[in-house]
Amino acid sequence: MNETLSSVPIRKEWDIVGARQTGRNWAKDLGFGSVDQARIATAISELARNIYLYAKVGEINFERLDSVPSIGLKITARDQGPGIKEVSKVMKDGYSTSGGLGAGLPGVKRLMDEFDIESTDAGTVVTVIKWTRI
């Protein structure tokens, strides 16, 4: 069973902070420990920054997944930007087009339990899930 919790638009730089605070609060509500809260907040920060840097606008959507015995927090980062031409490249550690540290998406994948990316020239959707530990 999925339940939509909330959605945060990403339009300006401060929205990155807003999105990760919202995500951390949901994580806390769903019963994640402090380390997982930090992992989730950091992953959201990376996803939201990607939107802000490469697509300018987009949104981060939060869903609760009820499964037995765990509860999941599903985070969907969606934009209508130019898309990622070579997804396999951006999934390699150290790859960066922005001159950043290149932690980006491979780092996000390590922080979360499930990771999925779909990118076309009409936009990019990154979906990640973290499950509570039993």
Added chain:
Amino acid sequence: MRIPILKLHDYLLVSIQVELDDQSAMEFQEDLLKKIHNSGATGVVIDLTSVEVIDSFIAKVLGDVVSMADLMGAKVVFTGVQPAVSMTLIELGIYLKEVPTALDLEQGLIKLRQELEEK
């Protein structure tokens, strides 16, 4: 919001107690370098006890400030990195190997004194 930078003898002390966004992190970088220049401080302790999230951008800004201060002749030590922040950064793939750290403010000041005496 500006992050306060306190002067203590030859040192500058900073405790980051706000949620860092990209803009405030960049402003802090600039403020700190100006303060080093104006005060002639030789060492800086930046305490991160209250910081709950460090993502790749903030990590880069903080890592850069160490190199920038070093160019000016001042040593920077980070203290109080939370266990969750430390775990998250390593999993993210950010190692910050060149960045001097200490467990808390007290250890940070000791480390700073040692590093400055070695010069």
